[in-house]
Amino acid sequence: xxxxxxxxxxxxxxxxxxxxxxxxxxxxxxxxxxxxxxxxxxxxxxxxxxxxxxxxxxxxxxxxxxxxxxxxxxxxxxxxxxxxxxxxxxxxxxxxxxxxxxxxxxxxxxxxxxxxxxxxxxxxxxxxxxxxxxxxxxxxxxxxxxxxxxxxxxxxxxxxxxxxxxxxxxxxxxxxxxxxxxxxxxxxxxxxxxxxxxxxxxxxxxxxxxxxxxxxxxxxxxxxxxxxxxxxxxxxxxxxxxxxxxxxxxxxxxxxxxxxxxxxxxxxxxxxxxxxxxxxxxxxxxxxxxxxxxxxxxxxxxxxxxxxxxxxxxxxxxxxxxxxxxxxxxxxxxxxxxxxxxxxxxxxxxxxxxxxxxxxxxxxxxxxxxxxxxxxxxxxxxxxxx
Numbered sequence: 463x464x465x466x467x468x469x470x471x472x473x474x475x476x477x478x479x480x481x482x483x484x485x486x487x488x489x490x491x492x493x494x495x496x497x498x499x500x501x502x503x504x505x506x507x508x509x510x511x512x513x514x515x516x517x518x519x520x521x522x523x524x525x526x527x528x529x530x531x532x533x534x535x536x537x538x539x540x541x542x543x544x545x546x547x548x549x550x551x552x553x554x555x556x557x558x559x560x561x562x563x564x565x566x567x568x569x570x571x572x573x574x575x576x577x578x579x580x581x582x583x584x585x586x587x588x589x590x591x592x593x594x595x596x597x598x599x600x601x602x603x604x605x606x607x608x609x610x611x612x613x614x615x616x617x618x619x620x621x622x623x624x625x626x627x628x629x630x631x632x633x634x635x636x637x638x639x640x641x642x643x644x645x646x647x648x649x650x651x652x653x654x655x656x657x658x659x660x661x662x663x664x665x666x667x668x669x670x671x672x673x674x675x676x677x678x679x680x681x682x683x684x685x686x687x688x689x690x691x692x693x694x695x696x697x698x699x700x701x702x703x704x705x706x707x708x709x710x711x712x713x714x715x716x717x718x719x720x721x722x723x724x725x726x727x728x729x730x731x732x733x734x735x736x737x738x739x740x741x742x743x744x745x746x747x748x749x750x751x752x753x754x755x756x757x758x759x760x761x762x763x764x765x766x767x768x769x770x771x772x773x774x775x776x777x778x779x780x781x782x783x784x785x786x787x788x789x790x791x792x793x794x795x796x797x798x799x800x801x802x803x804x805x806x807x808x809x810x811x812x813x814x815x816x817x818x819x820x821x822x823x824x825x826x827x828x829x830x831x832x833x834x835x836x837x838x839x840x841x842x843x844x845x846x847x848x
Contacts, residue, residue, distance in 0.1 A: 509832050510566075511540030512597045514605065516639055521578060521609030534574040534605055538566040540597070549574075550592040557589050557607070576607055586610050598832040629653065631663050643670040661708065664701035665721060668694045672728060691732055698725045716762070719748035727773065738773045745770050756793060764793050768802055775805050783809045800830040804839055811846065820846055 514536045521530050538544035546564040551557045558577040566572050576591065588608040595601060634649030647670045653663040675690030702725060708718045723744035726737040748754060749766045756763045771786035787806045794802050807822030819842070826839035 509540050509542045509598050510538055510544035510568075510596055512544055512593070512595050512600060512603055513537050513539045514603060517604070518606040518608070519576070521607065524578065524609050524611045529577055529579060530609075531575060531577045532607065534576065535571060536574065536603075537571045538568055541568050543567055544570075545596045546593055547596065548594040550594070551589070556587075557591065559591050574605065576605070578607065578609065584611050598830050601830075630656065631660065631666075634663070634666060638666055638670065641673070643674050646670050659704060661701055661704035664697055664704065665725075668697035668701065668725070671697065688732070695729050695732055695735070698729055701725065714751060714753070716748055716751055716753065719744050719751070720762075720765075723748065723769065727769065738777055742770060742773055745773075760793060764790055768794070771802070772805055775809055778812075780809045780812045784813065800826050800833060800835050803829065804835050807839065807842060811842070816846060 514534055516534060519532045519534070521532070524530055544566045546561060549559050549561060551559055556579045558579065560575045560577075562573040562575075574591070574593070578589075586608075587610075588606060591605040591607070593603040593605070595603065597603075630649045630652035634646045634653060637643070637646035637649060647667060650663045650667040650670065653660055654667070657663070671690045671694035675687045675694065678684075678690060679687035702722065705718045705722050705725075708715055709722075712718075723741045726741035726744065729735055729737050730741065745766050748762070749770070753759060754762050754766070767786045767790040771783050771790060774780070774783035774786065784806065787802050787809065790802045791799055791806060803822045803825040807819045807826070810816075810819035810822060823839040823842045823846070826833075827836045827843075830836050
C-alpha cells in the first residue's frame, strides 16, 4: 500500500510545475479575478529572472484632467544581467510608461512608472503594459492598471472619491499580493468569522495554503507540502457550494466559472482525488459564455484552451488535448507557449505523429532554452530520434 501511495504521489508531482507556471496566466485575467497574485517558478542559477512585487494596480476613481501615477518595482532575481528589450503599451495616448533602467545586474532593482492620461478616456478602463526581456522562462511580463475616470462637469459632491473600508478581506488581499501568506490567512479567517458566506475569503484562504505548499515542495519538504495541499482542499470543499450558488443566481458569471474550474483542477493534485471532469465542466462552461471568444476576450480564450488541453492530456484523451492545445498555440505568447508546445509534443507522440512531436519539442527548446521544460523536451527528442 505504501508503494502505491508513493507511486501516486510521484505521478502527481510533475504537474505542480505546470500549475505554478500557469498561475502566471492569471495576470492576463486581472480584470476578471482582480488582485490575483502570481507565483513564478524560478530556477536558481539559470540566467536572468524578472520579478515584480506587484503586477496590477487599481487607481479606483480618477477625476477629469487628473494624471495619476503609480510606480511598479521590479528586481532581477537571477544570476545574469537582465535586459528589458521592449515595452509595449496597448494605448500609447492614454498610458505613459517610463522605466528607470533597461539593464539590471543580479539582485539589482528597477522601477516602471505608469501615468494615466485621463484626458483621452472616460468610465471604467483596464490597460496592459507588456515588457519583453531576456528572462528565459518569462520572456514577457504583463502589468495591468485599471480605474474609473469620472465624466467632466459633474457637481463636486459627485466626484469625490469614496474611501475604501479596510476590511479584513482587503487587508488579507494586500498580504496575499506581498506573498505574506501566514498574515493573509489570519485576515481571511477574520473575514470568514464576520461573514461565513463570503466566498472570496475562502477562495484566497485556500490559495494561501496552496502557495505555501508549493514553496515547501520547492524546498523538497514533500510531506509538509502535501499537508498544506490537504488544507487547501478542505477550504475548497467549503467554498464550492457558495460559488455554485453564485452561478445559479448569475449564469453568466465568468469569474465564478473560472474559479470553480481552477479549484477542481487544483484539488486533483492530491493522490486519489480526481475531479478533472468537474474542472472541465466549468472551463467548458466559461468557454461557451457569450463574452468569451478569441475576438472578445483573447486572454481568457487562451487560458481556457490551455487548461482544457492539459486536463485532457492528463486524462489520456489525446485527440481532444491536441485540439485545444493547438487552439492555444495559435495565439499564445512565448512565455506560455513553451508549456503548450511541450504537451502538444507529448500528445502527438501518444498519437504516433512523430514529425509533429519533434517540431513541438524543438519549439520548447527554442522558446525557453534554459528552462526545466527544455531539458525534458531534449529527453523526449532523444527518445524519438532513436
